[in-house]
Amino acid sequence: MEEGCSCFYSKMGTKLSIGLLIVLAIVLLMVRVLYVVYWCGKPFPKGASQSFSTLVVLGSGGHTAEMLSLLSVLRKDRFTPRFYIAAATDNMSLQKAHSFEDSVAEKPVVKEASSQFMKIYRSREVGQSYVTSVWTTIVAIVHALWLMIRIRPQVILCNGPGTCIPLCVIAFLFKVMGIRWSSIFYVESVARVKKLSLSGFLLYKLRIADQFFVQWPQLQKKYPRAHYVGCLM
Amino acid sequence: MEDSENSKKRIVFVTVGTTSFDALVKAVVSEHVKDELLKRGYTHLLIQMGRGIFFPTKCEGADGSLVVDYFTFSSSIADHIRSASLVISHAGSGSIFETLKLGKPLIVVVNEDLMDNHQCELAEALEERKHLYYTRPHTLHQTLTKMELESLVRYTPGDGTPVARIIDRFLGFPDD
Known part of the structure; x- marks a missing residue:
């Protein structure tokens, strides 16, 4: 016993x-x-002199136009090399990014800009059934992980397409695991006046975005941690 | 805001963007809308109809009627906007800002068939600031009869400078 x-x-x-x-x-x-x-969201000490490897997540149509409007005023020597990612089904955005980089490279001040262009699988296309999207989501996440391991960006710029969510979540996990510290900047699209997009809402609420920008004052009132920056367009 | 070079040819350019918006195409070619456009001195109606399945009737414009023409897609939408005296557009932010930046009078028509119609928010907000008129396909005629293009306020394009400044400061770069 x-x-x-x-x-x-x-x-x-x-x-x-x-x-x-x-x-x-x-x-x-x-x-x-x-x-x-x-x-996250705490500024770096003053006196940065190095450049940051930068991931730019492109959406379609209007999103890409807004992103290029932002890129055109960012100092290229501070954000280099630049990696562009767009959805595999979106042919126009990378093309626009290409011609943007070409136009930048022509200026004599900037040295040979190093930029790379990549495509990412989307977890779900418009109209796809939810059953098949389980499988495509797994593929998309593995692909996003592979891209992020290759790029390990220090700065992520995004403005709305759903493709930025897996990339930003992986970037956050990299921070937790100590693989790479990155700063995530999210600019909500000008088309969002009263309500955030789903991507914006998630990145704001989960505090994954280090700095969050909105283009309408109404939104800033609802989401006080956001910066109101006026229209990008 | 009127284009003085095209004083004889006054074009109304209609654009539906990358998808289709047959309700808008049907509305602009309806007799009372065409009559109103003629009354207001427009001479041409050019429609970018996208993937729509409603094909309007082309018209050469004999005996003083409105010249009607259409095409599906074009890589030079900006050129069409530039040569227009009035733009009637779907609510996509790309078309809206392209038109406003070129300083053309704009009527935005919201597609009520779209499920997630957050786009009308943008048109509504810009109408509040008097940069454009905002309507629906079945009220387009009313908007045309009531509109006063002189009262529209020219849009001053914004840029990414405020965002860039905050990003630079956050990363510790000195201000330029």
């Missing part, structure tokens, strides 16, 4: 210690996540 009892207690003990370890791991992870969230 006594033996059975001690055996029972030692089994309980190992179970308890495994449990404690798991709890400890979870607590440590939570602390790390909170630490990362705390430092």
Whole structure:
């Protein structure tokens, strides 16, 4: 009876210690996540002189036009090399980015700009069924992970297309795991006047975006951590 | 805001963007809309109809009627906007800002068939600032009869400078 009892207690003990370890791991992870969230959105110390490798996530049509409007006023020497990513089904956006980079390279001040152009699979095309989208979502996430491991950007610029969500989430996980610290800047599209887009809402609420910009004052009132910057167009 | 070089040829350019918007095409070629355009001194109606399946009747403009022509897509939408005296557009932000930047009078027609119609927010907000008129296909005629193009306020294009300044400061770069 006594033996059975001690055996029972030692089994309980190992179970308890495994449990404690798991709890400890979870607590440590939570602390790390909170630490990362705390430092997200905190500005860097003044006096930066190096350049940042930059990932630019392009949407379609209007989104791309707004992004290029922003890129045209950013100093190219500070954001280099530049990696452009657009949805695999979107032929126009990378083409526009190409001609933008060509127009920049012509200016004598800027040295040979290093830029790369990549396509990413979308998790779900318009009208696709939800059953098949489980599989395509897995493919899209693996592809996004592969691209992010290759690029490991220090700065991410995005403005709305759904493709930016997996990329930004992976960037956040990289921060938590200590693989790469990146700053995520999100500019909500000018077409959003009263309500954020789903991408914008997620990046704002989950505090994944380091700095969040809106183009209408009404939105800034609703989302006080956002910067109101007027129209990009 | 009128184009003085095209004083004889006054074109109304209609654009539906990359998809289709047959309700808008049908509305602009309806008799009372065409009559109103003629009354206001426009001579040509040029329609970019996209993937629509409603083909309007072309018209050469004999005996003083409105010249009607259409095409599906063009790589030079900006040129069409530039030569127009009035633009009637779908609510896409690309077309809206392209037209406003070229300083052309603009009527935005919202597509009520679209499910997630956040785009009317933009047209509404810009109408509040008097940069354009905003309507629906079945009220286009009313808007045309009531509109006063002189009261439109010219749009001053914005740029990314405020965003760039905040990003630069965040990353620790000195201000230029």
